[in-house]
Amino acid sequence: MNLKDKKLLKAAITAVGGYVPDTILSNEDLEKMVDTNDAWITSRTGIKERRILKEPGKATSYLAIQAVNDLISKKNLDTSTIDLVIVATITPDIHVAATAAYVASTIGAVNAFAYDLNAACSGFLYGMSTAASHISSGRYKKILLIGADKMSSIVDYTDRDTCIIFGDGGGAVLFEPSTNDYGWEDEYFRSNGTERMSLRIKAGGSLHPTTKDSFAQGDHNIYQDGKAVFKYAVSEMANAAEEIMKRNALDGNTIDYLVPHQANKRIVDATSKRLNLNQEKVLMNIERYGNTTAATLPLLLNDYESKFKKGDKLIFAAFGGGFTWGAAHLTWAY
Numbered sequence: 001m002n003l004k005d006k007k008l009l010k011a012a013i014t015a016v017g018g019y020v021p022d023t024i025l026s027n028e029d030l031e032k033m034v035d036t037n038d039a040w041i042t043s044r045t046g047i048k049e050r051r052i053l054k055e056p057g058k059a060t061s062y063l064a065i066q067a068v069n070d071l072i073s074k075k076n077l078d079t080s081t082i083d084l085v086i087v088a089t090i091t092p093d094i095h096v097a098a099t100a101a102y103v104a105s106t107i108g109a110v111n112a113f114a115y116d117l118n119a120a121c122s123g124f125l126y127g128m129s130t131a132a133s134h135i136s137s138g139r140y141k142k143i144l145l146i147g148a149d150k151m152s153s154i155v156d157y158t159d160r161d162t163c164i165i166f167g168d169g170g171g172a173v174l175f176e177p178s179t180n181d182y183g184w185e186d187e188y189f190r191s192n193g194t195e196r197m198s199l200r201i202k203a204g205g206s207l208h209p210t211t212k213d214s215f216a217q218g219d220h221n222i223y224q225d226g227k228a229v230f231k232y233a234v235s236e237m238a239n240a241a242e243e244i245m246k247r248n249a250l251d252g253n254t255i256d257y258l259v260p261h262q263a264n265k266r267i268v269d270a271t272s273k274r275l276n277l278n279q280e281k282v283l284m285n286i287e288r289y290g291n292t293t294a295a296t297l298p299l300l301l302n303d304y305e306s307k308f309k310k311g312d313k314l315i316f317a318a319f320g321g322g323f324t325w326g327a328a329h330l331t332w333a334y
């Protein structure tokens with residue numbers, strides 16, 4: 001395709017799908033595993049239960065593929081017409097080989113290229129920018145963006161700081177050129193790598209390769225300095241959303257929905273308060289799934305899909321390891 005003749009196209013979400021495993025890990029279950037209790041978890045995070053992918057041999061690609069199957073069950077999609085598959089994840093099936101390539105082959109996206117995107121809890125949000133840009137260029141017409149994480153594979157279930165928070169899940173959306181001028185409108189993204197040790201897996205990378213000691217020290221599990229992350233997330237998620245609203249002349253009345261990363265109900269409450277949003281405009285499902293990292297935003301879209309109307313103004317906001325964060329504005333296209 002000759003790009004010289006192309007004007008930029010607007011990208012729209014034209015289908016969504018989601019999947020969470022059947023096995024429930026409740027706060028009561030966690031009470032038997034670590035020194036915690038339902039009242040503390042509920043009041044400090046808003047989480048009541050999360051889903052866990054238990055079956056051996058099933059990994060992040062399974063969550064992703066199930067989410068795509070759900071999308072396909074709702075939208076007639078010939079997978080051989082997909083141009084690109086992006087999987088946002090921090091829990092790839094295996095290192096080095098992109099999970100997205102395996103997902104693409106398994107779903108029959110035989111004419112697609114595929115790659116993973118790692119921006120932790122902001123992965124899906126960043127991925128939306130990537131997918132929208134590919135569509136805007138005019139070069140590709142169907143992009144499957146998936147956010148999926150098997151967080152249970154990196155959580156230490158003796159560490160109450162992290163095991164109460166995370167769950168497993170996957171969500172998928174299809175991006176196509178907009179046919180009605182609704183779609184990706186604007187984005188504001190930032191990152192700060194000086195804070196990378198506040199939320200990380202220390203070992204297994206090129207800085208701290210795997211050793212016997214790294215296993216013994218639990219350096220292959222996820223760690224977070226909860227307080228530090230909380231403070232930063234509260235202010236930057238709201239700052240980013242506020243900026244995107246200002247730039248697009250939006251306010252609490254004219255926004256239809258806030259789609260916020262589900263890390264902690266208190267972070268979402270603080271963000272929506274600063275944005276002057278009524279509670280019914282703030283999408284939440286953290287109570288049932290916990291923090292599924294790259295899957296939170298597409299799982300929200302999937303859970304609330306039936307509520308959305310053509311032209312609805314959505315604001316997305318996320319914050320995650322890296323640090324990475326941002327906000328975006330999208331108008332719903334169907």
Ligand code: UT7
Nearest residue numbers: 036037040044121160164226227229230233263264319320
């Ligand atoms: O998604 C990517 C970004 N991630 C986030 O945005 C997560 C941000 N952080 C958080 O959500 C919160 O910091 C946590 C939920 C992780 C922790 O909540 P907190 O209100 O910051 O708790 P804290 O670490 O300040 O601990 C308060 C108290 C402490 O006891 P003392 O020292 O006050 O006696 C902790 O020992 O709560 C205690 N505590 C617990 N008690 C029961 C910490 N974890 C638990 C627990 N159960 N699981």
